Amino acid sequence: GQGVEQPAKLMSVEGTFARVNCTYSTSGFNGLSWYQQREGQAPVFLSYVVLDGLKDSGHFSTFLSRSNGYSYLLLTELQIKDSASYLCAVREKDNYAQGLTFGLGTRVSVFP
Amino acid sequence: EAAVTQSPRNKVTVTGGNVTLSCRQTNSHNYMYWYRQDTGHGLRLIHYSYGAGNLQIGDVPDGYKATRTTQEDFFLLLELASPSQTSLYFCASRKLGVSYEQYFGPGTRLTVL
Numbered sequence: 001g002q003g004v005e006q007p008a009k010l011m012s013v014e015g016t017f018a019r020v021n022c023t024y025s026t027s028g029f030n031g032l033s034w035y036q037q038r039e040g041q042a043p044v045f046l047s048y049v050v051l052d053g054l055k056d057s058g059h060f061s062t063f064l065s066r067s068n069g070y071s072y073l074l075l076t077e078l079q080i081k082d083s084a085s086y087l088c089a090v091r092e093k094d095n096y097a098q099g100l101t102f103g104l105g106t107r108v109s110v111f112p
Numbered sequence: 113e114a115a116v117t118q119s120p121r122n123k124v125t126v127t128g129g130n131v132t133l134s135c136r137q138t139n140s141h142n143y144m145y146w147y148r149q150d151t152g153h154g155l156r157l158i159h160y161s162y163g164a165g166n167l168q169i170g171d172v173p174d175g176y177k178a179t180r181t182t183q184e185d186f187f188l189l190l191e192l193a194s195p196s197q198t199s200l201y202f203c204a205s206r207k208l209g210v211s212y213e214q215y216f217g218p219g220t221r222l223t224v225l
Contacts, residue, residue, distance in 0.1 A: 033212045042202060042216035087155070091212050097162060098170065099145065099211045104154040
């Protein structure tokens with residue numbers, strides 16, 4: 001979506017980490033979700049953040065800075081199977097029923 | 113685990129053809145959504161509904177109709193298909209009050225020749 005921006009691609013090495021950035025602009029921010037989408041498959045919900053700071057969920061962690069309109073998804077101890085697109089999606093107060101505005105996604109490629 | 117199914121999984125039609133895409137969810141979710149996903153555009157909302165008989169217009173509704181016949185079933189209709197509607201279509205559902213987590217179906221790949 002126009003209000004949610006992500007880099008198109010990211011490459012990393014197995015066993016290391018990858019940080020997927022997301023910036024957004026909205027008049028009524030009400031939370032941000034991250035989804036994983038493997039090639040040719042459906043998006044799958046990973047995490048939701050609404051408070052500033054780091055939310056550690058083990059393999060996936062998320063960070064949010066509402067004042068900067070910025071979030072990232074941190075994937076640690078990367079595995080080849082983490083290769084996928086990661087979608088950032090913003091929830092807006094004025095569009096509660098519509099749900100989420102999605103970014104275009106970042107394609108993460110993990111190499112041996 | 114929420115279950116959302118879509119049919120058909122693949123469909124080929126010709127310009128001007130009539131196509132119906134079906135979606136069923138079995139978790140009593142109130143909200144259901146139809147998206148299309150295209151390279152360079154990401155997921156774009158076509159129509160959505162918050163209950164049987166209800167229909168709301170999304171961001172890219174032109175050329176599409178939708179009907180929500182029951183709590184479980186949501187249909188997307190293309191009455192005069194055009195090549196620009198060639199896309200990957202996803203249906204999704206969510207619970208009332210939990211707008212950040214949507215459950216997606218496996219998708220329908222539609223090709224309009």
